[in-house]
Structures are given as C-alpha cells and as structure tokens.
Amino acid sequence: MSYSDLMGHAAEIQRKAVDKAIEDLGGRRHSRSYMSEKRPEIEAQFADIPALFAPFTQIPEPGSFDPPIASMGRVLGVLSSGQTPKDPISDDVYPANIILDKVPGAESYIEDWTGKAAMDFKSFFIDPFPSVVSNQFTVAAILKAGLEAEKSLWSGARTDIDTIAHKVLAALDNMDDCGKNEWTIGFTVLASIAFVGATVFTGGTAAPIAFTVAGGVLSTTAAAPPMSDPEPNRYSGESPAAVIAEMRAGIGDLTRCINEQERRIADSISKNHDLIAKDRTFFVSPRPALADATPGTVRDGAYLGYPT
Amino acid sequence: MGVLADRLDSLRVRATARGGRIAAELHHRTEVSLVFGAGSYHRYDERLLEQDLASLARALWAGRMKAYYQALSEAFEEPVTGEPRPVTPRDVEYRNARDRIVARGESSGGHIVISVRGMRDWTVRIAPGTVTALTADEFADEAAAAGGALVRDQFAQIRGLKDRIYG
Numbered sequence: 001m002s003y004s005d006l007m008g009h010a011a012e013i014q015r016k017a018v019d020k021a022i023e024d025l026g027g028r029r030h031s032r033s034y035m036s037e038k039r040p041e042i043e044a045q046f047a048d049i050p051a052l053f054a055p056f057t058q059i060p061e062p063g064s065f066d067p068p069i070a071s072m073g074r075v076l077g078v079l080s081s082g083q084t085p086k087d088p089i090s091d092d093v094y095p096a097n098i099i100l101d102k103v104p105g106a107e108s109y110i111e112d113w114t115g116k117a118a119m120d121f122k123s124f125f126i127d128p129f130p131s132v133v134s135n136q137f138t139v140a141a142i143l144k145a146g147l148e149a150e151k152s153l154w155s156g157a158r159t160d161i162d163t164i165a166h167k168v169l170a171a172l173d174n175m176d177d178c179g180k181n182e183w184t185i186g187f188t189v190l191a192s193i194a195f196v197g198a199t200v201f202t203g204g205t206a207a208p209i210a211f212t213v214a215g216g217v218l219s220t221t222a223a224a225p226p227m228s229d230p231e232p233n234r235y236s237g238e239s240p241a242a243v244i245a246e247m248r249a250g251i252g253d254l255t256r257c258i259n260e261q262e263r264r265i266a267d268s269i270s271k272n273h274d275l276i277a278k279d280r281t282f283f284v285s286p287r288p289a290l291a292d293a294t295p296g297t298v299r300d301g302a303y304l305g306y307p308t
Numbered sequence: 309m310g311v312l313a314d315r316l317d318s319l320r321v322r323a324t325a326r327g328g329r330i331a332a333e334l335h336h337r338t339e340v341s342l343v344f345g346a347g348s349y350h351r352y353d354e355r356l357l358e359q360d361l362a363s364l365a366r367a368l369w370a371g372r373m374k375a376y377y378q379a380l381s382e383a384f385e386e387p388v389t390g391e392p393r394p395v396t397p398r399d400v401e402y403r404n405a406r407d408r409i410v411a412r413g414e415s416s417g418g419h420i421v422i423s424v425r426g427m428r429d430w431t432v433r434i435a436p437g438t439v440t441a442l443t444a445d446e447f448a449d450e451a452a453a454a455g456g457a458l459v460r461d462q463f464a465q466i467r468g469l470k471d472r473i474y475g
Contacts, residue, residue: 024471163385177376237474
C-alpha cells in the first residue's frame with residue numbers, strides 16, 4: 001500500500017468496517033429480514049470514509065516545487081557576491097558572480113565625469129551596490145527556503161495520510177484480540193519545517209533587523225538543530241465504529257497540523273515582506289533622477305549638471 | 309483481508325514437552341494440533357499428562373503472544389513488545405476484568421477439560437482411565453479439540469468484555 005493508492009485504502013477501510021460491524025451482530029446476521037434493515041444502517045454509518053480521504057488526493061505534488069526551487073538556486077548564483085557567499089539558511093556556498101564585481105569597478109571609469117548625476121550615481125548606486133546585492137541574495141534565500149518548506153510540508157502530508165490509512169486497517173484487524181487496541185501516529189508534517197532567526201544586517205537602523213526564515217528540515221540542518229520529534233498522537237478503539245471515529249479524529253488532527261504549518265510559512269514570508277517594504281532602499285537601488293529628465297532639462301543642475 | 313489479519317491467520321507457534329514426548333502447534337488463530345513421540349503415549353498416566361499439557365499450553369500461548377507482538381510491530385510500524393499501560397478508568401476496569409476471565413475447552417468425548425484464568429493459570433483435567441481407553445492419536449485429537457475450544461472461548465469472552473466496557 002502507498003499514497004498513490006489512497007482511495008483504494010479508503011475503500012478497503014470502508015469495506016472492512018462494514019464487514020466487521022456485521023460480524024459483530026453474531027447470529028442475527030444470518031437473518032435476511034433483520035439484515036435487510038440493518039445492513040443499510042451499517043453502510044450509512046461508514047459512508048463518509050472515501051470523502052474523508054478524497055481531498056488528500058488533490059494536495060500538491062512535492063516534486064512540483066523542484067523547478068521553482070532550482071530557479072531560486074540560479075537566482076542565488078546570479079546574486080552571489082563577496083567572499084565565500086553562503087546561503088544564510090542552508091549554509092550552501094555559491095561561487096561569487098564575478099560580473100557583479102564590475103559595478104564597483106566602474107568607479108574608475110567615471111572619475112572624469114562630474115556634476116550631480118555623477119555624484120549621485122556614485123553615492124546611491126555604486127557605493128551601496130554590494131550591500132543591495134547581498135540583501136537581495138538573502139531575500140532570494142528566504143524565498144527558496146519557503147518553497148523548500150512547502151515541498152517538505154506536502155511530502156509529510158502524503159506520508160501522514162497514508163500512515164493513518166495503514167494503521168486504521170491494522171486496528172480493524174486487531175480489535176478482537178485480547179489487548180487494548182491502541183495505535184499512535186507521529187505526524188511528520190510537524191517536523192517538516194524548521195524555523196531559524198537570522199540577523200542579516202543592521203542597515204541604517206539602530207537595532208539589527210531580524211529575518212525569520214522558513215526552510216525544509218533538510219536545508220536548515222546546518223543553520224539550526226533539527227526539531228525534536230513531536231509527541232505522537234494516541235488513538236484507540238475496540239469496535240468498528242470506535243476505530244473509524246478515531247480515524248476521523250486523526251484526519252482532523254492532520255488537517256489542523258497542515259493548516260498550522262501553512263500559516264507558519266505564510267507568516268514568515270509575510271513578515272519578511274513587511275520588512276522589505278519598510279526598508280526598500282536596502283534591497284533596491286533608487287530610481288536614477290536621469291530617468292525623469294527630458295531633452296530640455298537633462299543638462300540642468302539637478303540632472304547631468306555642468307562639467308567643472 | 310488486511311495485512312495484519314493475514315499475518316495473524318498464518319501465525320504458527322510450536323512447543324514441546326518433556327524432551328519432545330509431546331509436540332503441539334497453535335495455528336490459524338484458534339486451531340491446535342498435537343502429536344506424541346513414538347512410543348511415548350503409553351509411558352504416561354493421566355496426572356503426568358495433565359502437567360505436561362498444562363506446560364505445553366502455557367508455552368504455546370507465550371509463543372503466540374511473542375509472535376503476535378512481532379506482527380503488531382510490523383503492521384503498526386513501531387516496536388510493540390507488550391500491552392500499553394492502562395490510561396483511563398475503563399482501561400483499568402478492562403484489564404482487571406480480563407484477568408478474571410476463565411476460558412474453558414472440553415474435548416468432544418468429555419475426556420479432557422482445559423481451563424485458564426487470565427490466560428496465565430492453566431489447569432488440565434483428564435478423566436481417569438483415559439490413557440487406557442484412547443489411542444495416542446485419539447487422545448491427541450481430543451486434546452487438540454479442547455485446546456481449540458478454549459482459545460475460541462477466550463476470544464468470545466474478550467469480545468463480550470470489550471463490548472461491555474468500551475462499547
């Protein structure tokens with residue numbers, strides 16, 4: 001059994017629950033007149049089972065996150081600068097992009113260029129360029145980590161719903177034995193995402209700006225210790241109705257875990273977005289005033305100015 | 309049939325008594341078979357047989373529980389080596405009541421009666437003159453039938469108890 005046959009598992013659970021409930025009727029199950037009323041009643045009791053599993057066949061394919069993750073990896077490669085540039089979340093080291101070194105190097109080419117535009121170009125573009133690129137690199141790392149967190153979450157969700165199906169089937173087989181029919185499920189979605197706080201830069205503010213970044217566990221193990229395994233949830237049931245009631249509870253628990261993890265990822269990205277919007281100049285070079293010049297004004301003091 | 313159900317159906321547990329004089333097997337959940345070693349049956353009297361059948365039954369059930377926990381470990385994908393600790397008052401009530409269950413199996417000819425309390429304290433009663441009256445094969449069939457009836461009685465009482473306490 002596996003996730004790819006989830007609806008097959010659901011059908012098997014439903015069939016087994018109905019069969020067991022009928023078996024528990026004892027000798028009465030052999031009465032045709034009794035069963036003509038009882039069987040539909042029992043079948044109705046478990047009719048919701050396929051619908052409980054069906055939404056989990058529509059969840060995102062974890063592999064579908066690979067192309068955008070690879071794409072963000074390429075963005076990191078383009079924005080990689082400085083000495084030993086390292087993804088602050090995954091600790092992956094990217095080779096510095098030597099093309100970026102040409103911008104600060106342009107300063108010597110414009111030594112003879114004077115006027116306001118020349119001074120502004122140096123002050124607002126060339127000088128802060130390394131920091132702006134470094135900050136963009138961090139933002140790209142955060143977005144990549146967000147995508148990896150989504151991949152990890154949905155991969156865990158597939159594992160967990162499949163585990164619920166497997167364990168419920170085993171519980172239906174085990175409930176007539178002598179011991180208490182109890183099973184546990186440790187939801188992997190709870191451990192699928194690690195959060196680390198990264199103090200990235202101080203910029204012009206007095207206090208450091210702390211970025212909260214989310215990433216899949218595999219990509220953050222170097223940045224933060226893996227989260228400890230959460231306490232597993234316990235379920236038990238000694239009749240078909242009780243086992244299926246616990247299955248419904250388990251699916252509800254998993255749904256809540258997924259929603260909670262989604263909220264954590266969304267909160268993290270949203271918080272970062274707010275920080276970027278608040279201090280936009282740290283991430284984007286200012287629009288050159290020359291862009292608003294006209295042929296009539298381009299030589300004014302506010303634009304190119306006059307040579308000294 | 310589910311994976312665990314298949315596994316429990318196919319469990320086969322074997323035990324021997326007194327150096328192989330009697331060998332027994334528990335299979336298909338509630339079926340028991342028994343066989344005497346060559347020439348060993350007529351060396352027995354009823355009292356010695358009672359002792360050996362009781363220790364065979366004890367060993368078979370212990371082996372069955374070990375194999376059962378192994379099957380549970382595979383089905384639930386976690387190590388299961390014993391029962392979970394009782395948590396709720398109902399769990400405690402169930403455990404106490406289960407320990408008081410007396411399961412009983414009697415052979416079709418009435419020569420052999422096996423009983424067990426809480427699946428721990430085993431007692432075997434063999435009617436006087438049985439060893440003389442029955443051949444080794446006849447005795448083995450009677451003992452196996454009594455053993456199978458006992459296991460079925462135990463499971464039936466467990467179902468009733470679970471329905472009463474957890475139902």
